[in-house]
Amino acid sequence: xxxxxxxxxxxxxxxxxxxxxxxxxxxxxxxxxxxxxxxxxxxxxxxxxxxxxxxxxxxxxxxxxxxxxxxxxxxxxxxxxxxxxxxxxxxxxxxxxxxxxxxxxxxxxxxxxxxxxxxxxxxxxxxxxxxxxxxxxxxxxxxxxxxxxxxxx
DNA sequence: TGTGAGCGC
Numbered sequence: 001x002x003x004x005x006x007x008x009x010x011x012x013x014x015x016x017x018x019x020x021x022x023x024x025x026x027x028x029x030x031x032x033x034x035x036x037x038x039x040x041x042x043x044x045x046x047x048x049x050x051x052x053x054x055x056x057x058x059x060x061x062x063x064x065x066x067x068x069x070x071x072x073x074x075x076x077x078x079x080x081x082x083x084x085x086x087x088x089x090x091x092x093x094x095x096x097x098x099x100x101x102x103x104x105x106x107x108x109x110x111x112x113x114x115x116x117x118x119x120x121x122x123x124x125x126x127x128x129x130x131x132x133x134x135x136x137x138x139x140x141x142x143x144x145x146x147x148x149x150x151x152x153x
Numbered sequence: 154t155g156t157g158a159g160c161g162c
Binding site for chain 2: 065090093096097099101125136
């Protein structure tokens, strides 16, 4: 009886925690060093917005290492048209880094994707779906060693 | 334990 209660209770707790806003999630998932509710201006204003601006692009974390880009696309495709889905993998080992990106065709779809997938289970792991931050500008790695003669010809 | 927070090439 008691054993039968264990798994559902854990699953429920995980889902509840996952359904909390991202800021609160950080509080629940880690031993927070910053108790912002003790701060006077915490209620009036939140200086740093925890959530990125809405985009068609989603950042998905908490993925199982076994989840592939195809699995990611399949899971998110039930809530909208997925234009692109990618699990980020380590270049040398090929293993998943445990997070990825899903780009929907429209903003409406991406909103539905978050609502439908955030805090849900995928391959046995509770995943987090949120709007992705704009990708860092691509700068080609300049592997040229500094010339002893300087950069002038 | 591809040891688990994160933002990709």
